[in-house]
Amino acid sequence: MGDRRRSRRLAAALTVTALAFGTAACGSGSDSAGDSDPNTLEVWTRSNPDSAATYDRVFAAFTEKTGIKIDYQPVINFDQQLQSRASTKDLPDVMINDTALMGSYQSQGLLKPIDPASIAGGDEITDKSWASTVGVDGKHYGVPYSRQAQTLMIRTDWLKKLGLKAPTTWQEMLSVAKAFATEDPDGDGKADTYGIVAPASAQNGYAAWWGSSFLWQGGARIVKPDGHGKYTPAMDSAAAVNAVTWMKDNLFCGDNAVIQPGAITAVTGTATNFQDGNAGMYMTGPYNITTFDAALGKDKYEVVPAPAGPASGDVLADGENVYLGARTGKDKQELALAAFLVSPEGQRIAMTSVDGHQPVVRIPVNSTLDAAKVRDDARWSVVQKAYETASQQFPNAPDFAPIKQDTADALNSIFTYCGGDVRSQLNELNDTLAGDLKDQGLLK
DSSP: OHHHHHHHHHHHHHHHHHHHHHTTTTTSSOOSTTTTOTTEEEEEEEOOHHHHHHHHHHHHHHHHHHOOEEEEEEESSHHHHHHHHHHTTOOOSEEEEEGGGHHHHHHTTOBOOBOGGGSTTGGGBOHHHHHTTBOTTSOBOOEEEEEEEOEEEEEHHHHHHHTOOOOOBHHHHHHHHHHHHHSOTTOSSSSOOEEEEOOOOSGGGHHHHHHHHHHHHTTOOSEEEOSSSOEEEOTTSHHHHHHHHHHIIIIISSTTOOBOTTGGGOOTTTOOHHHHTSEEEEEEOTTHHHHHHHHTOGGGEEEEOOOBOSSOOOEEEEEEEEEEBSOOSOHHHHHHHHHHHTSHHHHHHHHSOSTTOOOSOSEESBTTOOHHHHHTOTHHHHHHHHHHHSEEOOOSSSOHHHHHHHHHHHHHHHHHSTTSOHHHHHHHHHHHHHHHHHHTTOBO
């Protein structure tokens, strides 16, 4: 496994080198749509048709307000398409994508640095959100757009039927999960319900994404910054060993495992047991609220803070940033779009659902807005409070993609092969993470 990971790191390093070389002259001769028109911006988002419909409303409002046209491209295979465009020295003007990708994009030379003072209304964005756009060189490489934090979605009708309350600790969560899995909460007389949903596949780093909240709650970290631009791997700590062992022994392995079948190969698109009605709890992001309301009904479940582990109740926070492609000539228009996207008007449009389409801003980055008030839905106050007071995010300055993927590979293997030794497997992971950091020149 170690050899395979090292090979992947080498391949990734070669890709980065090629992209950095290929994008050095971005903007020097593009033929993309709108390139000949200085008043048209090509904008990409990583979106399916549902969320793209919401972006359409946002960009239409921007054009009406400013006269600047948007050539909007919703892209599902975002990174693959972005690499293709980078190789032809033709990047989009503006991109909206995950915060955790900033380090990867910046290291490849794909992004233009941004002065927060150049964004009208940028002073209404909190320091916590702005901090997630700082690169290893101390410069900002994105504008915060949307934020979110995981919470626990739980079937209230099942709790009521079994005489239970929403859990507030790991042990309470485990007790509720076992009851959901064994006491026929749906009343159909069949053993066909499960306690907790987990998208624990190694694919695209899902096991690390889902499992990170448990790591934070157990007091563990994947990598630790030294405060001077360097990092050390931290998955060999006692806290990490204890947290991963608890997850393996209580959620995935043994006779009382409470996770849905097939969890170790499930991604978010296939881990549908909660909305399908046969699982009782799901630690996930608030983007699922719209889906769960439609599939289950608001009266069937509630949104509650994540149960606390031995160290804290912290959960994974993430979101999206606005990125400016490393090209020249449209700075004024790009900054105008960024300012509109983070303005109260732009954020409100992006936070509302029309015709059932998915909102694209979850927790607003504009500090003058309250998610629950904008949506007239008190459940969003739970999400906003989690983000503001009980959340951590993946480090954004390094290229976190290989770190997340290597962590997911290790966690998935631990959860799959229940007889393995967690400590030795995490020691191996730690060595691999050290290699990831060394490849980026960030190992302390």
